[in-house]
Amino acid sequence: MEKKWWKEAVVYQVYPRSFLDSSGDGVGDLRGIIQKLDYIRDLGANVIWLCPIYDSPNADNGYDIRDYRKIMKEFGTMRDFEELLAQAHQKGLKIVMDLVVNHTSDEHEWFQKSRQSPANQYRGYYIWKDGKDGREPNNWGAVFGGSVWKFDESAKQYYMHLFAEKQPDLNWENPEVRKNVYDMMTWWLEKGVDGFRMDVINAISKDQRFPDGEVPPGQKYGDGWKHTTNGPRVHEFLQEMYREVLSKYDVMTVGETGGITTADAQKYAGFDRHELNMVFQFEHVDLGGNENGKWNDRPVALRDLKEIITRWQTELDGKAWNSLYFGNHDQPRSVSRFGSDGEFREKSAKLLATLLLTLQGTPFIYQGEEIGMTNVPFQNIAQFRDIETLNAYRELNDRYPGEEARVMRYIRAKSRDNARTPMQWDDTPNAGFSQAEPWIPVNPNYRRINVSQNLSDPDSVFHYYQKMIRLRRKFPALIYGSYRPLLENHEQVICFEREYHEKTLLIVLNFSKEAAQVRLPDSVGPSGSLLISNDPACENQILSKTMDLPPFESRVYLLS
Structure with missing residues (x-):
């Protein structure tokens, strides 16, 4: 890569x-x-x-x-x-x-000019439409609520705004x-x-x-x-x-x-x-x-x-x-x-x-x-x-x-x-x-x-963020390495490997308020050393195929 x-x-x-x-x-x-x-x-x-x-x-x-x-x-x-x-x-x-x-904002110079006249060159900078059957040009809703269309009295047309009324959409076709x-x-x-x-x-x-x-x-x-x-x-x-x-x-x-x-x-x-x-x-x-x-x-x-x-x-x-x-x-x-x-x-x-x-x-x-x-x-x-x-x-x-x-x-x-x-x-x-x-x-x-x-x-x-950022820079596997998911059906744990240039790291994360029991597949290992954990009591532990992870425990191992 x-x-x-x-x-x-x-x-x-x-x-x-x-x-x-x-x-x-x-x-x-x-x-x-x-x-x-x-x-x-x-x-x-x-x-x-x-x-x-x-x-x-x-x-x-x-x-x-x-x-x-x-x-x-x-x-x-x-x-x-x-x-x-x-x-x-x-x-x-x-x-x-x-x-x-x-x-843009409806206070942008382009929009202020756009609303002045259909013949104005800036009219085509925004999306203006006539109404249909006495209502908006279509039925689309805006992200922030209401219609995407706002009738402008000076322009005598509707302009489109995907977000707020004061955010008219630019016409990228122009x-x-x-x-x-x-x-x-x-x-x-x-x-x-x-x-x-x-x-x-x-x-x-x-x-x-x-x-x-x-x-x-x-x-x-x-x-x-x-x-x-x-x-x-x-x-x-x-x-x-x-x-x-x-x-x-x-x-x-x-x-x-x-x-x-x-x-x-x-x-x-x-x-x-x-x-x-x-x-x-x-x-x-x-x-x-x-x-x-x-x-x-x-x-x-x-x-x-x-x-x-x-x-x-x-x-x-x-x-x-x-x-x-x-x-x-x-x-x-x-x-x-x-x-x-x-x-x-x-x-x-x-x-x-x-x-x-x-x-x-x-x-x-x-x-x-x-x-x-x-x-x-x-x-x-x-x-x-x-x-x-x-x-x-x-x-x-x-x-x-x-x-x-x-x-x-x-x-x-x-x-x-x-x-x-x-x-x-x-x-x-x-x-x-x-x-x-x-x-x-x-x-x-x-x-x-x-x-x-x-x-x-x-x-x-x-x-902890400082340590994790240093760890990421120390091991290119955490940037460029391939990703292999493990324990995909575990109800509490996210677990995966990152591998790059013969270095493999194992990440195990308990996303639960309850303790989680983990049994790693035979493909992992055979051994590994702990690089970092969010639990000081976990320091210096070696990899075990079976682990009991306390609530919200995270561990990163270097496999060997």
Whole structure:
């Protein structure tokens, strides 16, 4: 397998609004990130993915961009960004920007001109349609609720928005749109950024027939997802983007691609495809969905998680590259979702770190994961800020009238705001994030879960992440090695081998609050030494074919 720096990278995702406030206005900013570059480097990450920092009215926390070549005032100035980039590079850290080009803000200059006149050259920059039979052009529902169509009084037509009303979709069928996007990407790459994470990039090509979608049971709107993702020209567009821009730079590209299969991923990120380096798939974070979509509090079934991990590991091996993550700014906290945020919080956070850093692919650590931050016990809807959550709250209350407790339970479990509360730096007021009241409430558990506490404890979650990252770099098998699943029918345990150049590592993980008994198959071994465990009592143990694993135990062995 060809070696690449982005395959060997460990990425740390920063949500700037919630990372560190240096100006005292309750909002995180670029200078706050500059102050913590050493912290990120000391963790062991060598790439920073920055969520959007562009000028934005913040209808969707920066994913609605008003000007791609300006910095959001709350975050600082272009000079601040250039200093961040320079200091990061001096410290051996690369910067990957968020590229949001499926849509813009409705306050973007292009859209403001687009709505003025059908004869305006910018009209074709967006997707405008006449109504049908006195209603919307079709029945598609938007991701954040309601219709994907919004009637614009000045334009006398409907425009399409897959997400919020203030996020009109760009018309990628228009070559002028694509040229402008490529020029903007080149502008940032010439500044020295090291790549892009591409927001909903598999939605840029729509089915130009715009047919009605099937209406799921209990839903008001039709499912337009299959008509708006993995569209007829998406690979043509991405290959053009590669030709015009990406091929000229040694950068990391990762596409956010909801609703894809492993076969799709081989097209987007295939080693010979000239599109993207890797993609984010959603199968594992979409587990447990029901008639409410993601809005429920169902636990994750381990057998389903195992099947998804194994399928992506084996079916992309040698063909395309995986990205690895359990949490990000759009997901609840990983330890609350896939581990246990009570008695076994630290141990299960370490177990998730073990899994993340022993699979084939590029691992992404979301800010706060490295200290075991958890979901937030929001008390009422007034504490939430996320537009998706606020819309879901209204829709769920319509579906379950008089069941406020049930609705709150669902949105507490899955709201994106769980990941967006301030980074917990220490036990001082506002968790050391800001001297002012933060833009969103701090998780009240910050007094016992914070960076300062983690740094002072050699057995902390942070220090375990450090050890796991060092182990990953020491053993190329954990990066490039093949993946072989074991104990696939075990109800509590994930177990697999990674093999590369005559080195084989065995990973055993008990995803349960109960002890688990493991009998390894005869093909494993015959012997091995323990490299790392999340249980200090397990140190210096040699491999045994039969093991009793305590709750949330993780072990990595070097076989011989």
